[in-house]
Amino acid sequence: MMLHTICPVTSVEHVGPNIIVIGFRSPEIAASANAGQFLNIKVNETFQPLFRRPFSVYHVEEETVKIIFQVFGLGTQSLVAKQLGESVDVLGPLGHGFRVDDNFETALLVGGGLGVAPLPLLTRQLSGKKNIATFLGARTKEQIVPSFLENIQTATDDASLGFKGTVVSLLDNYLKVHQVRKPKIFACGPNVMLNALGELAQRRNIPCEVSLETTMACGIGICQGCPVERVQQEKKYSLCCKEGPVFDVQTIIFPNAQH
Amino acid sequence: MPNTEVTIGSLKLKNPVLTASGTFGYGDEVKELVDGSKLGGIITKSLSLKPRDGNAPNRIVETSGGMLNSIGLANIGVRAFIEQKLPYLRELDTVIIANIAASTLDEYCEVLSLLEHENGIDGYEINVSCPNVKEGGLNFGTNCDMIAEITRRLRPLTTKPLIIKLTPNVTHIADFARSAELAGADAISCVNTFVGMAIDIRTKKPKLSTVTGGLSGPAIKPLALAKVYEASQAVNIPVIGIGGIMTWEDAIEFLLAGATAIQVGTANFIDPTAGVKIADGIKSYCEKSNIASVTELIGALDAKRDNSILSSWL
Numbered sequence: 001m002m003l004h005t006i007c008p009v010t011s012v013e014h015v016g017p018n019i020i021v022i023g024f025r026s027p028e029i030a031a032s033a034n035a036g037q038f039l040n041i042k043v044n045e046t047f048q049p050l051f052r053r054p055f056s057v058y059h060v061e062e063e064t065v066k067i068i069f070q071v072f073g074l075g076t077q078s079l080v081a082k083q084l085g086e087s088v089d090v091l092g093p094l095g096h097g098f099r100v101d102d103n104f105e106t107a108l109l110v111g112g113g114l115g116v117a118p119l120p121l122l123t124r125q126l127s128g129k130k131n132i133a134t135f136l137g138a139r140t141k142e143q144i145v146p147s148f149l150e151n152i153q154t155a156t157d158d159a160s161l162g163f164k165g166t167v168v169s170l171l172d173n174y175l176k177v178h179q180v181r182k183p184k185i186f187a188c189g190p191n192v193m194l195n196a197l198g199e200l201a202q203r204r205n206i207p208c209e210v211s212l213e214t215t216m217a218c219g220i221g222i223c224q225g226c227p228v229e230r231v232q233q234e235k236k237y238s239l240c241c242k243e244g245p246v247f248d249v250q251t252i253i254f255p256n257a258q259h
Numbered sequence: 260m261p262n263t264e265v266t267i268g269s270l271k272l273k274n275p276v277l278t279a280s281g282t283f284g285y286g287d288e289v290k291e292l293v294d295g296s297k298l299g300g301i302i303t304k305s306l307s308l309k310p311r312d313g314n315a316p317n318r319i320v321e322t323s324g325g326m327l328n329s330i331g332l333a334n335i336g337v338r339a340f341i342e343q344k345l346p347y348l349r350e351l352d353t354v355i356i357a358n359i360a361a362s363t364l365d366e367y368c369e370v371l372s373l374l375e376h377e378n379g380i381d382g383y384e385i386n387v388s389c390p391n392v393k394e395g396g397l398n399f400g401t402n403c404d405m406i407a408e409i410t411r412r413l414r415p416l417t418t419k420p421l422i423i424k425l426t427p428n429v430t431h432i433a434d435f436a437r438s439a440e441l442a443g444a445d446a447i448s449c450v451n452t453f454v455g456m457a458i459d460i461r462t463k464k465p466k467l468s469t470v471t472g473g474l475s476g477p478a479i480k481p482l483a484l485a486k487v488y489e490a491s492q493a494v495n496i497p498v499i500g501i502g503g504i505m506t507w508e509d510a511i512e513f514l515l516a517g518a519t520a521i522q523v524g525t526a527n528f529i530d531p532t533a534g535v536k537i538a539d540g541i542k543s544y545c546e547k548s549n550i551a552s553v554t555e556l557i558g559a560l561d562a563k564r565d566n567s568i569l570s571s572w573l
């Protein structure tokens with residue numbers, strides 16, 4: 001059930017360099033959001049910026065929903081300027097989240113940069129029910145946000161924290177030395193990372209779901225602006241907002257990548 | 260209580276607010292968020308004979324106050340529309356207008372004929388002006404003779420209102436409006452998107468996969484308003500105003516410029532209830548201004564036509 005609701009801002013936390021976590025009070029969204037779903041947020045009351053901005057649901061605490069983002073452009077600048085008690089206009093929860101079922105025993109959570117966003121809520125949904133190992137990658141240690149996660153290993157490009165290299169290599173190495181019972185990979189991050197992860201998953205025959213980030217306008221399937229190319233499906237494209245943002249990695253074609 | 264009803268050919272709209280094609284899906288996508296029965300009407304996404312995948316990503320770009328799109332008429336095809344989408348639209352207490360897109364004259368006729376056999380369609384809007392497809396689209400819309408020919412071919416196929424959706428990407432839109440009127444159109448929609456472009460200066464590549472696309476949103480409102488004014492001065496059939504209408508105030512401007520009804524497009528992507536809010540706003544404006552009927556606003560612009568430079572080619 002998607003809602004269109006006005007939500008007061010309950011918290012603004014700086015958790016890294018230009019990395020912000022904002023909380024909104026919305027009992028309805030907090031009660032219904034699944035990991036991997038997103039909110040499409042109108043950041044101010046003007047038409048500049050014009051579009052809403054999509055954010056993964058980062059975490060849920062009682063009646064509060066949290067998102068995480070890096071201050072980058074006009075939309076995120078408007079959001080970070082919000083004072084406690086000010087409100088934002090939210091559509092959500094939107095899209096299909098990660099599929100949690102009985103077909104796996106160990107969840108391998110992989111986040112690249114702020115692709116960590118959907119993982120805390122997923123951890124909460126899985127905790128106590130599945131084995132969890134979490135792999136976080138970023139350029140530097142400052143960009144690693146380890147909150148609300150379990151059993152974390154890290155990779156950084158500059159070796160400032162953990163493994164030196166990519167998070168996909170980190171996971172590959174882990175799988176070489178650990179016996180993992182019935183694994184499934186859940187991931188979010190840059191397309192180049194997800195594409196490499198898909199190849200790893202295919203090579204090791206591990207199911208893998210990825211949450212994609214695309215440019216979106218409406219977030220609800222009416223503008224048709226967020227096509228994701230599919231592999232041998234009935235139709236050439238699916239809409240990221242409505243049929244995703246979570247897809248089985250083996251069913252999609254990343255831009256400039258061929259299966 | 261003001262009368263908000265307006266008439267387009269034989270169609271009576273409970274208020275002058277329609278949703279623009281391609282901006283409200285097939286209606287059912289937004290049923291959890293908005294009561295479509297509160298709108299004057301819903302114009303469907305463009306329907307083609309066969310399903311269309313649409314263009315490759317990237318399909319949309321946000322520009323200053325605007326949206327640049329290159330969707331490419333992605334749709335499920337007219338037969339799937341009839342089977343899967345029309346039953347829901349029939350339940351709504353509002354006017355349903357099918358927007359038709361095609362690559363050939365025969366295709367326009369075939370799609371309209373298929374819809375004509377179904378209950379629940381109250382009128383047709385003919386898309387001769389999509390800037391994002393190679394066949395049909397702008398090739399048709401920028402040729403007065405072609406607009407006349409399409410209208411003449413479709414006219415005998417239906418007694419329901421036939422609306423021709425014009426492109427603004429011409430020098431004198433008045434000529435195209437006249438062509439549609441003379442060939443038997445009941446109304447014209449004015450305007451489709453403006454051809455636009457955005458470039459990534461880092462990669463030196465266009466931001467859209469099709470290089471150029473259609474610009475909509477607040478950025479085009481003054482441009483669209485002038486086209487509506489020009490077209491409405493040229494014809495006696497109703498003009499349906501479109502272009503960057505985000506608020507009820509914008510809608511009133513279009514009515515004053517000569518539009519009988521208006522379409523809300525890009526605003527639906529930001530707020531799916533925008534159309535209903537605009538309809539409510541128009542009603543409140545009439546109440547507060549002691550306007551008995553919204554029709555009093557149509558073309559009520561207080562301006563001397565001869566003062567406009569447009570008058571030289573009208």
